[in-house]
Amino acid sequence: MLGLRRQSPPSWYQDRLDDEVREVVAAKSPLEKLSETSDILFSIIRARYDGFPVHEPPLFVNYRHVLVYAYMLGKFTLRWKFYRTAAYLCKAPHCDSVREVVNPGKDHKLQEVASRHHIDPERFERVCWWLRWVFPLLP
Template identity: 55%
Template structure:
């Protein structure tokens, strides 16, 4: 059996660091990948194409990490998809850190257990995260203030 490429090994370590809740149904991953591919196809600007390509890569790498290899990850080629890989890591790591920081600012004693990467641009997403982690009622307000200064990528 051929060993996994270096890119996949590094991404698996990164996913382990993020520690997101596992999605046990393979159909969940397939649905996400299909949705991200549709959004990537519909993207028109350079920035939106880069962002959507990073979402596709994230969905693929997460599926593989969770043992649901629905498709292969494209090999890292700096001149072809290096920007999308780098954007993905920056985008999702920033979101992950954002949620932990917001929980910490709310004096949540278990802030380190908050492991989320959903886009915090919408208040409904903040409410979902707060509900999932039983965060204080001021979480939305604190996160809203934090969004004003946090370098979130679209």
């Protein structure tokens, strides 16, 4: 559904997973830990789907817990809808092709999304800033 491209080199998958593990360790609140744990789960699932099994961190054996799955599904669904809405409001040429789930709270990510979809970056950033006030996003 997201249409994510396979990454190269194959070590990209393990590197991303290692980054996510560091973010869980740095997380302060239980909600931040849950969010970052859902990112670990997403990274593992994506690597397996793309045919690159990764070494799962032993500290996070309980990632299979239903709460993490539910949180991950909600978070990525809301982000997907957020970006679709932003692209539509910016009158993007192909807003149906926008399938992003990166954190919209990080401005540099907004610039990357705008660039990938040929959307005016300044307008896209303004629309996303406004949408963050009215759109129920999870961290």
